[in-house]
Amino acid sequence: LYLFDEEFENRIKYSEGAYIHAPEDLEAKNLLELLEINKLEKVTLRKKYITRRKELIEELKRNPHEYFQEEIEREIESIKYLRAIQEEFKIPIWDMLPFPESN
Template identity: 40%
Template sequence: MKKIKKDSNNSKIITDVLQYNCKKGANNSVLGSILLKEQKSFCAYSEEFIDPISDANDIEHFNPDLKCSDDDSYSNWFKVKNKVNFRKRLKELEFKKNNISFDDILHPCENDFEEKLKYIIGEYRFEESSNIKVKNFIDFLELNIPEKIEQRRNFIVRKRKEIEKFGVSPEDFFSILLEDDIRQISYLRAIQEEFGIDIWNMIPEIE
């Protein structure tokens, strides 16, 4: 998982003073659309492409304890796939039962996020850490469960074979893929580390 970049100075959420409306049945579509645009249509946690028409998706509050409180804010809001949000909610219950505080979980926007959450090339997983915040974060978002490791591995292996078949550089290959069908792209951190390319800045901004 890559660090989630938020521009607290220029985001329309900040400049337009948008807030999450907690009233039952409230319409938060404008807020959600801006979050999705800022994330270039990728789920914050799974790094899978979100098709706003066919993929159920939610505005997710990373720290649920802040939801609808005076402390809830832009840095706590992310766009995620509904299925990812559902699994996270189950983890929230587990963490609450075990008295694990959100102060002890790495935040996805921390400046040194990717230095702390290290990806292991060739193993398709994140390095276990003695840092309790990193350890809890990996557990919280289930980043190293066998299914997710296998999904990353299958994706990377498949793309390596396609790159070899077409005889192009990884950067050229993913540029073509992005232009052809961005929905074929997933696992941005794995792409970045395994192929040594800046995939995030290759993804076009959404108009």
């Protein structure tokens, strides 16, 4: 299984900071293990990032879509955990990112 596989998001689901796969999907299991994406430290950092963003958005009384659009425009490198953002905030974060221009 590759990160760019069309079935990736169907085979690996985001759930409360971690990524899960069907028990019989060995390719998905192997990819997650290779990337060490569900190591406790990574899951904890991902959860903290999302929690901080939720608190900030609520504190600022902002719409999540607008908040992340402004963050992308202002400081794109500060945006992390795109799949988590997509799932937690129900926004099309991937579509909001600018594509690099080719020369």
